[in-house]
Amino acid sequence: xxxxARFRGYGILIAAGIIFSISVFFSVDKMLKEQVEVSxxxxxxxxxxxxxxxxxxxxxLDALTDLAHEEPGATPEETVRRYEILLxxxxxxxxxxxxxNLRAVQGADSLVGPVWDTLxxxxxxxxxxxxxxxPTVAKIQxxxxxxxxxxxxxxxxxxxxxxxxxxxRRARIKEVYVELxxxxxxxLASGSILVILLFRGVxxxxxxxxxxxxxxxxxxxSEQRFRDFASSASDWLWDTxxxxxxxxxxxxxxxxxxVNAVSILGKTFEEIAVV
Amino acid sequence: xxxxxGQISNTNAPGQADFDRAMLEALGISSIEATSPWSDGRxxxxxxxxxxxxxxxxxxxxxxxxxxQDDYSVDIPASDFMRYPVLLALQIDGKYLQLRxxxxxxxxxxxxxxxxxxxxxxxxxxxxxxREINVx
Numbered sequence: 549x550x551x552x553a554r555f556r557g558y559g560i561l562i563a564a565g566i567i568f569s570i571s572v573f574f575s576v577d578k579m580l581k582e583q584v585e586v587s588x589x590x591x592x593x594x595x596x597x598x599x600x601x602x603x604x605x606x607x608x609l610d611a612l613t614d615l616a617h618e619e620p621g622a623t624p625e626e627t628v629r630r631y632e633i634l635l636x637x638x639x640x641x642x643x644x645x646x647x648x649n650l651r652a653v654q655g656a657d658s659l660v661g662p663v664w665d666t667l668x669x670x671x672x673x674x675x676x677x678x679x680x681x682x683p684t685v686a687k688i689q690x691x692x693x694x695x696x697x698x699x700x701x702x703x704x705x706x707x708x709x710x711x712x713x714x715x716x717r718r719a720r721i722k723e724v725y726v727e728l729x730x731x732x733x734x735x736l737a738s739g740s741i742l743v744i745l746l747f748r749g750v751x752x753x754x755x756x757x758x759x760x761x762x763x764x765x766x767x768x769x770s771e772q773r774f775r776d777f778a779s780s781a782s783d784w785l786w787d788t789x790x791x792x793x794x795x796x797x798x799x800x801x802x803x804x805x806x807v808n809a810v811s812i813l814g815k816t817f818e819e820i821a822v823v
Numbered sequence: 824x825x826x827x828x829g830q831i832s833n834t835n836a837p838g839q840a841d842f843d844r845a846m847l848e849a850l851g852i853s854s855i856e857a858t859s860p861w862s863d864g865r866x867x868x869x870x871x872x873x874x875x876x877x878x879x880x881x882x883x884x885x886x887x888x889x890x891x892q893d894d895y896s897v898d899i900p901a902s903d904f905m906r907y908p909v910l911l912a913l914q915i916d917g918k919y920l921q922l923r924x925x926x927x928x929x930x931x932x933x934x935x936x937x938x939x940x941x942x943x944x945x946x947x948x949x950x951x952x953x954r955e956i957n958v959x
Contacts, residue, residue, distance in 0.1 A: 600893070600895070604893060629892070629922070632921065632922035632923050633892055633893050633922055633952065635922070635923035636893075636922050636923045636924065636925055636951065636952060637893070639861075639923055639924060639925075640861060640925075640951075643861070643862055643863050644859065644860050644861045644862050644863060645860040645861075645946065646860065647863075
């Protein structure tokens with residue numbers, strides 16, 4: 549029964565230890581994996597890139613209109629500069645990290661390609677721009693104004709993709725949160741059991757120690773009482789071990805026989821007789 | 824081509840130091856083979872180290888605001904320029920950069936050689952079409 553109780557105690561301790569270790573391992577592992585996933589998931593913000601391109605598109609349209617109407621500050625050079633900046637922004641959607649992410653947007657390629665082609669087609673006309681040259685500006689506008697719709701569509705689609713990715717990230721975060729809460733409950737429960745068992749073990753060890761000290765004290769007292777009795781009694785008293793070797797002689801015996809206790813302690817009757 | 828202003832001690836115009844291509848190249852041409860958010864794969868960039876430009880103008884600030892031709896601007900810690908060989912690239916694969924490929928000055932971080940540089944803000948700091956640096 550005692551052995552069974554001890555086995556049960558150790559079983560609980562080992563089980564709690566295993567649950568604790570597993571919970572700690574998996575929760576740390578989970579957090580590290582999620583950290584890697586998060587850093588992998590850091591994608592270039594395609595909304596930013598597509599919106600920048602759309603803004604530059606409208607800036608270029610405005611520059612063209614200002615040039616045609618000879619607005620103050622409107623120069624062919626500034627209009628060409630806006631055109632080049634627009635090309636730069638569209639180029640970002642064709643090559644590099646943004647373009648790579650943009651390919652995840654359905655139909656993005658079919659929007660960016662024609663926009664780039666159209667802008668390239670107007671390049672020769674850009675070299676002949678003059679202030680107030682309404683016919684040339686009108687010709688360029690006629691070619692690029694149809695791009696308004698695909699440019700806006702591109703931004704919208706990028707936003708939708710980003711929203712979907714955001715919803716996915718939020719769902720994933722929630723899932724990970726629930727999983728981590730589970731691990732922490734495991735850590736908390738098994739940790740509490742371990743602490744309780746440890747506390748109980750310490751208390752039990754203290755009790756055993758106190759009990760041993762009390763027993764030793766009682767034994768010392770008992771031995772002392774016996775020695776007091778034996779030394780005061782006139783009877784011969786002796787004690788032997790399991791192999792009949794003397795381990796104790798009373799004072800009365802030693803005085804009567806007249807031998808040194810040291811010379812006969814540890815010897816048998818036969819050995820003493822020979823002596 | 825590039826203006827540097829703010830907390831600087833060497834100027835060649837009221838309150839700022841203006842650089843054309845020749846002036847920048849006179850500071851010493853460096854090259855780097857690196858990936859950038861604006862192009863596919865590793866490319867060879869030539870230009871001047873941002874650190875050399877900062878030293879040339881006697882920059883004393885902790886923060887640098889870089890502004891592009893498109894008016895996009897971003898704050899960069901001055902330590903980025905001083906600690907790492909960040910390049911103000913003028914050429915890509917031996918050809919001068921133009922506005923249409925993020926030139927004429929493009930900030931290129933040595934992201935392939937220093938893993939600690941690869942953070943979510945790195946692309947923001949890789950300013951293209953750079954026209955102005957404000958040291959604060």
